[in-house]
């Protein structure tokens with residue numbers, strides 16, 4: 001087994017206060033060991049099967065296919081326990097934390113899906129759980145706040161800045177700086193200092209591994225394109241990873257264009273960012289010319305983040321993956337469209353990927369698409385319905 | 396500034412040592428709550444006998460800082476503070492006291508190592524403290540600073556492994572910044588008992604002095620730390636004093652009073 005990646009081209013690394021270096025070394029060593037330990041592997045596999053409900057189906061969405069003029073297969077992460085792909089990472093990291101003897105778990109959450117997934121995994125394993133969440137996100141993802149409480153987790157409101165995901169990550173890191181001895185930080189996306197981007201990718205690649213096999217079995221060949229939304233980039237990198245070596249498969253990541261890339265209110269860190277450090281990694285970030293991090297904006301809390309995983313920055317530079325962006329309005333309309341076409345209410349994050357397919361992604365006609373539906377929309381109902389009413393009112 | 400920063404830092408520690416005490420290094424957040432106040436505060440530091448000065452440049456996401464300094468940074472940024480302005484503060488007192496700007500990695504890397512080092516050298520800075528840039532991640536920054544005679548400051552914390560501690564201390568230029576506790580900046584009632592041992596290990600492995608920061612908020616704590624270390628860094632307590640003062644003059648009086656007490660106890 002090769003070493004855990006610390007750099008992806010020039011990106012990645014560990015741009016953190018010295019106090020965290022020892023914990024990152026320990027985590028790197030623990031993951032290197034665990035991922036090649038058959039006992040750990042078997043325990044994780046059995047939890048993914050019996051607790052999470054994997055493999056998730058690969059579903060041929062016929063009415064959507066007809067609408068876009070391509071054959072569309074949905075990788076149904078929305079059917080995983082707790083309703084999103086986040087549980088794959090949360091179960092893996094909490095198992096790892098228990099193996100490392102850490103009794104206390106902290107996490108950040110934006111959409112609340114990662115917080116719920118971590119709270120769930122902690123309940124399963126009997127670990128203490130504290131979740132940092134911006135108060136703006138607590139407002140727009142209220143059902144998830146209540147679920148975390150029910151699961152026995154403590155939700156710590158974060159009031160700084162725009163009160164969203166960026167500040168929640170910062171608050172979690174500050175907690176960890178002071179608690180590293182007995183605490184593991186379960187980061188929720190493929191971001192953060194090494195080894196997190198590699199660790200989260202390794203735990204999420206189950207999405208792509210399953211989908212690749214399922215596509216070969218069901219469609220008889222590899223898809224022409226793999227499409228996923230990109231917040232921090234975990235569902236996308238998990239979907240892409242097994243296909244990177246398949247030269248014929250195009251990889252497409254869909255970022256949040258918010259109110260438009262020109263508006264300054266978006267979450268498109270890859271398309272409109274600059275090289276910089278956020279939360280411990282060098283990647284593509286939304287920052288001003290002085291290097292001050294800017295606030296992101298997206299209607300979807302999970303994409304409302306001014307950074308992105310370093311491996312995506314490398315895939316962008318090399319041209320191996322292509323990144324596009326879709327705005328709030330298109331995402332809202334796509335959420336409704338998929339609900340009515342397929343009887344599937346997607347998360348607002350996932351709706352960005354669907355929206356790209358319904359728009360610019362229709363071209364060229366024909367061909368097979370694999371689209372990762374990263375989560376379900378139950379958490380978004382209030383926000384999405386209000387948004388749709390606004391769209392109707394404003395024409 | 397003819398004399399290299401590295402040597403001015405060494406001279407400052409040597410001068411304090413010759414008086415039989417640890418060096419006192421107060422921190423201020425540049426531009427908090429405004430430039431006029433910061434100018435009054437940094438002048439007061441120089442007048443009140445600061446041996447060295449740590450000068451914070453505000454950053455949007457200061458991961459090593461607790462609530463007091465974080466709030467000060469947010470306020471300074473909202474007031475339009477940029478690195479150029481912070482370095483003007485440095486220039487005010489650089490001929491009297493060695494000044495070490497404390498700048499987060501993204502600000503440094505956005506400028507680029509060469510431009511950053513040139514700006515600091517131009518302002519007469521003696522070194523740079525970058526709390527989230529371990530040397531191995533980007534040696535070019537330390538290289539650019541050293542080329543201009545400026546000291547890139549390395550960190551040791553209670554979680555640093557013995558091997559790493561020895562390496563950081565051995566490579567130290569200027570001084571080693573010993574973080575007293577596992578945590579972010581902010582005043583604490585108690586400092587960890589293992590601190591003296593960590594400082595001793597750093598000193599044993601290094602030619603350069605060891606200065607302790609984080610958590611020191613009273614003259615008594617400063618005195619206790621000063622008994623085991625070569626330098627004492629006081630941050631949040633002084634930022635709080637500035638926050639509580641109503642105007643530049645009151646801020647200068649408040650920090651000068653604290654420094655006088657702290658100096659007397661060392």
Ligand SMILES: Cc1ncc(COP(=O)(O)O)c(C=O)c1O
Nearest residue numbers: 189231232233234235302349375
């Ligand atoms: C359903 C869903 N999809 C996507 C994301 C974005 O995260 P990532 O890019 O790491 O997959 C989130 C984040 O909260 C989410 O809840």
